[in-house]
Amino acid sequence: MLRKRFVSLLLAMAVLCAFLCAGAAAETAEKTVKDIYSDWISAVNGNPPQGAELDEAAADAYCLQLYSYVDAASAEKLFYGGPETAAALLKPLSLALYPEANGYYWDSTLANAGALYAAVWTIVNSDEYAAQDKTRPALKELLTNGFGLPAADVGKAVDMAVDYIMEKDPEAAKAGYLQYGVTPESVTLEGSDEYIAAYQKGYALFEEGKYEEAIQAYTEALSYKENDPNSSFEIAQAYISLRDFEQAKAWSIRGLSYAEEGEEKARFLRAMGFVAIEELDYELGDALYSYSLSFGDNDTAANELAYIQYVAPDTRAFTAEDAEAYLREKGIIP
Numbered sequence: 001m002l003r004k005r006f007v008s009l010l011l012a013m014a015v016l017c018a019f020l021c022a023g024a025a026a027e028t029a030e031k032t033v034k035d036i037y038s039d040w041i042s043a044v045n046g047n048p049p050q051g052a053e054l055d056e057a058a059a060d061a062y063c064l065q066l067y068s069y070v071d072a073a074s075a076e077k078l079f080y081g082g083p084e085t086a087a088a089l090l091k092p093l094s095l096a097l098y099p100e101a102n103g104y105y106w107d108s109t110l111a112n113a114g115a116l117y118a119a120v121w122t123i124v125n126s127d128e129y130a131a132q133d134k135t136r137p138a139l140k141e142l143l144t145n146g147f148g149l150p151a152a153d154v155g156k157a158v159d160m161a162v163d164y165i166m167e168k169d170p171e172a173a174k175a176g177y178l179q180y181g182v183t184p185e186s187v188t189l190e191g192s193d194e195y196i197a198a199y200q201k202g203y204a205l206f207e208e209g210k211y212e213e214a215i216q217a218y219t220e221a222l223s224y225k226e227n228d229p230n231s232s233f234e235i236a237q238a239y240i241s242l243r244d245f246e247q248a249k250a251w252s253i254r255g256l257s258y259a260e261e262g263e264e265k266a267r268f269l270r271a272m273g274f275v276a277i278e279e280l281d282y283e284l285g286d287a288l289y290s291y292s293l294s295f296g297d298n299d300t301a302a303n304e305l306a307y308i309q310y311v312a313p314d315t316r317a318f319t320a321e322d323a324e325a326y327l328r329e330k331g332i333i334p
Helices: 002-020 033-046 056-067 072-079 084-097 107-125 136-147 151-168 193-207 211-224 229-241 245-258 262-278 282-295 299-311 320-329
Strands: none
Touching: 033 072, 033 107, 056 084, 056 107, 072 084, 084 107, 084 151, 107 136, 107 151, 136 151, 193 211, 193 229, 211 229, 229 245, 229 262, 245 262, 262 282, 262 299, 282 299, 282 320
């Protein structure tokens, strides 16, 4: 069973590599993250595991072999450290990806874990991907579809890979998948104990991927604190994760109508910009992100505007003033 899954994953890797490596430069003075990913996957495909069961010592040795599939500088960049980091990362990752292995290791499960981690690392660290590609839900969807493994197992492994990257490189973590959420630690929660408890419950449920239940908890929070921008924003994010974009837009417009602080307004605009790009309405997306920048600089907004011009170069590029008039005409802002 594990051997069969590895063969199917190698086929998926060809598709993922085409997606992840598209547009990589033919020659560069320094290898890009896409180059490192391509080199590593090529080495795995060129040295396929045999489906052999490994004891602890053999598993450590095989992880070292996986680490050595690219040059030393690339391996250190990929794994955020020396050879010892490979086993510390890949062994628990393989157990998460293959719970049916019951705590045992195979060369194939370790290679698969490495392939998943390398894909996550590449997307998170490459500036050629939009922020929405770097969200945990987007990574889980891509890799579940690409690998053909159970969504729950892939989701757990993706979370472990993301957590590892966050620990090793906090700056990379800011690039995408933390941009769209607001955690209790990053906002000041003011209100009754009931409100705070409901909000924190919603946050915990969202982190578990229980988006519908999170919406219920955040709605409860609103019953204790009417017109709360934090709860409204999180409800919009949950609907985005559910890909219910009509509800996400409705809650974003609602939250925007009573947001007071500039950054509060800007994050609702960015949320709607995210949806606009998902719906391929690049003109609206440009207007939303451009107007959001009138409330202050934001790397995500700037990156998304660059992304729009990259994928749809004929899209109208708005000034903040033009964007404001455009959005008012559409009834998005008063």
